[in-house]
Amino acid sequence: MGNSFIKSLGEKYLMKNYIRQPMALVKGEGAYVWDADGNRYLDFVSGIAVNNLGHCHPEVVEACCEQIGKLMHCSNLYWNEPQVELAQLLIENSHFDRVFFCNSGAEANEGAFKLARRYFQVVKGSRRYKIVTMYKSFHGRTLATAAATGQEKVHTGFDPLPPGFVHVPFNDVQALEKAVDDETCAVMLEPVQGEGGVYAAEAGYLKEVERICREKGILLMLDEIQCGMGRTGNLFAYEHYGIKPHVVTLAKALGGGLPLGAVLAVEEVSEALGPGSHGSTFGGNPVSCAAGAAVMAALLENGLINNATQMGSYLFEKLEGLKRKYGFIMDIRGLGLLLGMELSIDGGKIVDLCREKGLLINCASQKVLRFLPPLNITREHVDEAVEILDKVMGSLSEEGEDEIG
Structure with missing residues (x-):
């Protein structure tokens, strides 16, 4: 076909x-x-930051095929080895103590919301329930994660959305301080906003968020579904900022292409989820977790996280070169291999023309091109991509900005 x-x-x-x-x-x-x-x-889309090891990485393929031949599913009525192995890898390479597995990023964030509310209501004996999130954030498309998302287009047509979510501008410490009240249980944000236009937390901002959470006695929860798993040049993006959140959510690249999400939490907070309080039929599936363990091993052993830093810097420099050449490029931003190029024109035509010339990129918003290549790319891959971009932008520049705006 x-x-x-x-x-x-x-x-x-x-x-x-x-x-x-x-x-x-x-x-x-x-x-x-x-x-x-x-x-x-x-x-340079990587399944929207899923294929961090590239497509069909041989170690991931081997792990999946081997596990499929042994046990595909058993439910969480029983222990399974890949789930425990992946949990150990995640916990031993972070400051967290416990992990809950699910199937997707939206489920991971739902789990984090439930964890935060239950921690205060059951463990702390408080009725705190509000969660402060950021404008331009993206946390998922279930009703609760859509309510948490700070983008009106995600809300349209789904009223009434679940209450309890308050939005403030990203990188605005004063706005956050004003929003936190006696009913607030947590702050959730993305260290790098991906879907919202590729905005990274500014220097010092997350330290201030951590301070506010500590002083108010509330939880700091980070959504690293897109920016985690080595993409920014550290295993977790929060490591760039010298903070220790109470909860982090993961998905996308964690499963190497298979559905897998996770909620990582410190011990005290994790105690909120006792037997029967939360669950997932497919969460921690043996095949998905075998893939996840192979992904973690590859990230930790093959130098890919360091390569994300090096190639991220190289790609950034190359994109800055295009910015100096074309007046409709307004900004280059991001962290590691999660980069955005803001334009003064609609990026859709550039995406289409790049595809016709053999390069896949996408728009994180109407005027922001997003670059999410695999972490194991080389300088040759970057050169190939930028050469195509240059040709496309050169042809559009010759047409005149008015024709492509």
Whole structure:
């Protein structure tokens, strides 16, 4: 089946909630993917920060195939070895004490919300329930995670959303201090906002957030679903800022392409979830956790986290070079290999033209191009991507900004 046929079937049978590119991907290897017509693309989307090791990493494939042949599912009525192995890897490489596994980022954030409320209401004997989140944040598409998300477009048509979420501007300490009251149980934020336009926490901001949480006796929870797992040049993005949150949520790259989410918590907070208080049928699935353990091992042993720092700096420099060349590029920002390019024009046409020339990127907002390549890319991959971008932007510049704005 070719691109057109697969697309026609999808348009006939699938709900219309995604805006899809006009091709069907059938194969991936390393930093490249192929569509059903045989075209090859350099992938700087990585499944939206999922394929941090590239596509079909041999160690992850081997771990999955081996586990599938032994045990695919057993439920959490029983222990399973891959789940325990992955838990050990996560806890021993962080300051946390316990982990809860689920299937996705939205589920991880839902779990964190429940954990925070239950910690205060059951462990502390308090009725605190409000959670402060940030404008331009993205925490998921369930009702509660949509309510937590600081973007009106995610809320539209789903009223009434669950109450208890308060939004403040990111990187604004005074606004946060004013928002926290006697009913607040936690602050949740992304160290680097991905979907909101690629905004990293400013120097000193997270230290101030930590101080506010400590002084008010509330929890600091970080959503690292997109920016975690080595993408920013540390295993966890919060490590750049010298803080120790009470809770961190993970997903996306954790499963290496399989559905897997996690809530990591310090001991005292984790005690809020006793038997029967929370659960997941597929959370901690043996195959997903085998993949996750292989991902963790590769990140820790193969120098990929350091490569994210080096290649992130190299890509940043190359994008800055384009900024100096083209007047419609307003800003380059981000951390590690989570980078954004803000434009004065609509980025959609650039995404389309790059795809036609063999490069996959996407827009984090209408005017922000987002770059999420695998962590094991080389300088040659960066050069290839920037060369395509340069050609596309050069052609648009010749047309005139008014025609592409």
